[in-house]
Amino acid sequence: MTPTPAPALTIGFDLDMTLIDSRPGIHACYLALAERTGTYIDADLAVTRLGPPLVEELVNWFPPEEVAAMADLYREMYPSIAIAATPAMAGAREAMDAVRAAGGRTMVVTAKYEPNAKLHLAHLGIEPDVVVGDLWAERKAEALREYGAGVYVGDHVGDVRGARTAGALSVAVATGPCDGDELRAAGADVVLDDLSAFPAWLAAYREAPRA
Structure with missing residues (x-):
């Protein structure tokens, strides 16, 4: 054929x-991740540098050994927080x-x-x-x-x-x-x-x- x-x-x-x-949704998702984990994330700063993969931002806020798990958690939370806000x-x-x-x-x-x-x-x-x-x-x-x-x-x-x-x-x-x-x-x-x-x-x- x-x-x-x-x-x-x-x-x-x-x-x-x-x-x-995507700034409003991502901002909200970072704040939710910070609340969930008890880790400070400057969401205002993070949304000024969108483009690179998620893990490249998360390394600024979490120890290297936690980044993969935090990325999975963020992606799990994302649909209910970020989609409608974007x-x-x-x-x-x-x-x-x-x-x-x-x-x-x-x-x-x-x-x-x-x-x-x-x-x-x-x-x-x-x-x-x-x-x-x-x-x-x-x-x-x-x-x-x-x-x-x-x-x-x-x-x-x-x-x-x-x-x-x-x-x-x-x-x-x-x-x-x-x-x-x-x-x-x-x-x-x-x-x-x-x-x-x-x-x-x-x-x-x-x-x-x-x-």
Whole structure:
């Protein structure tokens, strides 16, 4: 049987601070984890540096030998605390719709625990064709390559590195912890203020002649 060819246009998106404003939910979950464990966590500080995997934040608050267990506990608590508290970012739905209107395929590639990433998207009614979790920075290239993504959209310099490692165009949005200058310095090909600007950018990108 001849395999079905992939759509000519496959675009990947990061999740936290790209498609969703996960700060309120994550803030609440860190406070709950602190209360549950009796360990101080500066939730205000933690939500200013979203992007890297959970364990990279937890090492700031727990001894190394406890981090894995605390990550499991956090993920167990997360659905009942963080999902309903997390809104979509401005332009998120419209960005996904623009890819579909162009006949393309959408995917989400995130460092977040995949089951929780899927819960967020389902709660908000955002339905990408593919969701891959538990990948950060350069490792995001694994999924981007597997599904033939030519563009990856994210808010963190780690997302830029993932796109570049995959040989994909890096479109950055300055809605997370990294500002436009940081994103450009990391090698982003395009920097947008937020996803509200994405549909117009996509239309221009599709019309531009290819080398």
